[in-house]
Amino acid sequence: MNDVVDIAILGAGAVGQLICHQLVTAGMNVGFIGRNALRPSQQTLSFTPLVSANNCQQQPQEIHYSVPIFAADALDNIRLVIVCVKAYQVLDALAPLLKHLPSQCHILLLHNGMGPHLALAPLIDGQAGGRGLSLGTTSQGVLRQTRWQIKQTGQGLTQFGHFAGLPLDEHYRRALLHAIPGSEWVDAIIPCLWQKLAVNATINPLTAIHNCNNGTLAQPKFYDTISNILDELVNVATHDGISLDRHYVQERVYRVIELTAANYSSMHQDIAHQRRTEIDQINGYICERAKAHNLSAPANTKVWGLVKQLEAEHHRGIS
Ligand code: PAF
Numbered sequence: 292m293n294d295v296v297d298i299a300i301l302g303a304g305a306v307g308q309l310i311c312h313q314l315v316t317a318g319m320n321v322g323f324i325g326r327n328a329l330r331p332s333q334q335t336l337s338f339t340p341l342v343s344a345n346n347c348q349q350q351p352q353e354i355h356y357s358v359p360i361f362a363a364d365a366l367d368n369i370r371l372v373i374v375c376v377k378a379y380q381v382l383d384a385l386a387p388l389l390k391h392l393p394s395q396c397h398i399l400l401l402h403n404g405m406g407p408h409l410a411l412a413p414l415i416d417g418q419a420g421g422r423g424l425s426l427g428t429t430s431q432g433v434l435r436q437t438r439w440q441i442k443q444t445g446q447g448l449t450q451f452g453h454f455a456g457l458p459l460d461e462h463y464r465r466a467l468l469h470a471i472p473g474s475e476w477v478d479a480i481i482p483c484l485w486q487k488l489a490v491n492a493t494i495n496p497l498t499a500i501h502n503c504n505n506g507t508l509a510q511p512k513f514y515d516t517i518s519n520i521l522d523e524l525v526n527v528a529t530h531d532g533i534s535l536d537r538h539y540v541q542e543r544v545y546r547v548i549e550l551t552a553a554n555y556s557s558m559h560q561d562i563a564h565q566r567r568t569e570i571d572q573i574n575g576y577i578c579e580r581a582k583a584h585n586l587s588a589p590a591n592t593k594v595w596g597l598v599k600q601l602e603a604e605h606h607r608g609i610s
Contacts, residue, residue, distance in 0.1 A: 294320060295320060295368050296320040296321065296322045296359055296361075296368065296369075297320060297368055297369060297370045297371065298314060298319055298320065298321045298322075298369070298370070298371045298372075298373065298463070299321070299322055299323065299324045299361060299366060299369045299371070299372050299373070300321060300322070300323050300324070300372075300373045300375055301323075301324045301326075301372055301373070301374045301375065301376060301384055301385065301388070302374060302375035302376035302377075302380070302384070303323050303375075303439075304375060304376070304377070304435060305433040305434060305435040305441050306375045306401065306402075306429065306431075306433060307323070307373075307375035307376075308336055308338070308433075308435070308439070308441045309338075309431060309433040309441060309443065310373060310375060310401070310429075310471065311323070311336065311358060312336065312338045312354075312356075312441070313470045313471050313472070314466075314467075314470045314471075315356055315358065316470070317466065317469055317470030319466055319470060321358060322358050322359035322360060322361050323358060323359075323360050323361070324360075324361050324363060324366065324372070324388065325360040325361060325362060325363070326363055326384060327363075328360055328361065328362045328363065329362055330362055331359060331360065331361055331362055331365060332359070332360045333357050333358070333359055333360065334357065334358055334359075334360050334439060335355055335356070335357050335439065336355070336356055336357070336358060336439050336440075336441075337353050337354070337355050337439065337440040337441070338353070338354045338355075338356075338440075338441055338442075338443070339351050339352075339353050339354075339436075339440075339441070339442040339443065340352075340354070340443055341443045341444070341445070341446065363387070363388055363391060364391050365391075366388070366391045366392050366393070366396075367393060368393075369392060369393065369396050370393070370395065370396055370397065370460070370463065371396065371397050371399065371459070371463050372385075372388070372392065372396060372397070372398050372399070373399045373401055374398060374399065374400045374401065374402070375401050375402065376402065377402060377403075377567075377569055378402045378403060378404035378405075378406065378407055378569045378571075378572035379567065379569060379571060379572060381400060381402065381407035381411065382407055382410055382411065385398070385411065386414065389414060394421070394422060395421055395422070395457075396422060397422065397423045397424075397425065397457070397459045397460065397463065398411070398415060398422065398423070398424050398425070399424075399425045399426070399427055399451065399459070400424070400425075400426050400427065401426075401427040401428070401429060402569075402572075403428075403487075403491050403495075403557065403569050403572070403573065404488070404491065404569045404571075404572025404573045404576060405484055405485075405488055405572060405573075405576045406571075406572045406576050406579075407572070408424065408426055408454055408455075411424060412424055412454065412455040412456075415455055415456045421456065421457040422456050422457065423453070423455065423456035423457035423458055423459060424453075424454045424455040424456050425451055425452060425453050425454055425458075425459050425480070426451070426452060426454045426480045426481075426484060427449065427450060427451040427452075427480070428449070428450055428480075428483055428484055428487040429447065429448075429449040429450075429471075429474075430445075430447030430448050430449070430487070430490070430547070431443070431445065431446060431447040431449060431473070432444035432445025432446075432447060432551060432554060433445075444554060445550065445551060445554070446472065446473055447473060448473050448474075448475070449471050449473055449474040449475075450474070450475055450476075450477050450480065450483045451464075451467060451468075451474065451475070451476050451477070451480065452476065452477045452478065452479060452480025452481075452483065453480070454480060454481075464476060481533055482533050482534075482535065485524070485528045485533050485535055486535065486539075486540060486543060488524065488573065488576070488577070489521055489524055489525075489535075489540045489543065489544055490543060490544055490547050491558075491569075491573045492520055492521075492524055492573050492574050492577060492591065492594075493508070493516075493517045493520050493521065493544050494508060494544065494547060494548060494551075494556050495556045495557065495558035495559070495568075495569075495570075495573060496558060496570060496573070496574055496594035496595070496597070496598050497513060497516065497517070497594065498555065498556040498558065498559040499556070499558040499559045499561070499562045499568065499598055499601060500594065500597050500598065500601070501513075502559070503559075504552065504553060504554060504555050504559075505547070505548050505551045505552055505553075505554050505555070505556055506548060506549070506551075506552025506553060508548050509545070509548050509549065509552070516590060516594075517541070517544060518541070519589075519590035520574075520590045520591055520594065521537065521540055521541055521544065522537070522590075523577065523581065523586075523588040523589075523590055523591050524540070524577050524591070525537045525540060526586060527577055527580045527581045527584065527586060527588065528580075530580075530584040530586065531580055531584070557569070558570065558573075558598065562598070562601050562602070562605070565605040567602060568598055568602060570594075570595055570598040570599065570602075571595075574591040574592075574594050574595040574598075575595050577591045578591050578592050578595055
């Protein structure tokens with residue numbers, strides 16, 4: 292068996308650790324890139340699986356396992372980097388690593404929101420040796436309990452697709468689909484990212500602004516705001532050449548509200564913990580694309596501004 296670690300995850304947040312766990316469980320050799328690590332080390336991770344619906348009496352067993360952490364300049368064997376940092380960190384985290392990654396190493400972005408792929412594609416596309424860029428989105432629910440301890444809170448669809456440069460090698464494609472439950476490879480990933488953007492552009496800012504869990508948004512008083520955000524999103528996407536089924540998009544948002552009713556969205560958690568949010572890459576991205584097409588997007592502009600205000604209040608220490 293080949294024990295060389297050839298898959299690296301950049302970003303050890305909740306999603307990064309969940310993907311790591313799923314790949315390790317499927318027998319793949321995975322490690323994290325330690326952005327400030329000067330020498331290689333090992334880290335023990337803890338994972339609590341989802342309680343299965345027909346076995347809710349039994350406490351799920353916490354699983355512990357160990358993975359390598361690489362120094363950022365020791366990445367010679369890496370053939371696939373899965374980028375799980377926050378959308379606003381992608382460029383700053385990845386650009387300095389590109390010179391340390393082998394020329395045939397493929398990059399896969401997996402984060403909420405949109406935008407970084409546009410800035411990254413030119414850096415990948417023109418590279419000698421044939422680098423490639425794939426994009427993905429996941430709706431799996433996961434909660435980080437302590438720095439290296441996560442708990443899965445929900446199942447969900449994960450979609451991957453090619454975006455620029457050379458396609459991902461078939462071996463890694465198959466391995467990802469085998470390892471990640473409910474995952475699929477799609478021919479056109481951008482429409483899937485817009486559909487996920489619709490979920491994040493409604494649930495995330497509204498739960499942050501109204502300080503509520505996802506399920507609260509099923510109340511009729513939120514209906515018009517959700518509808519207006521989605522009208523604008525679908526219109527902007529159409530001008531970007533992406534045709535979305537308006538009815539289906541709204542149905543999907545309400546299905547996620549129902550399925551994750553007890554959860555607090557990632558943006559709610561970011562505001563609660565006084566962290567920066569991904570609002571610029573979610574509603575901000577919609578507003579920027581609207582501006583590029585000379586369209587107005589008042590509902591998205593409004594929630595974008597309100598969340599920026601919440602971030603600024605925390606920054607100034609007001610609560
Ligand atoms: O960002 C999140 O929290 C999640 O993507 C979602 C689907 C909105 C559920 O909370």
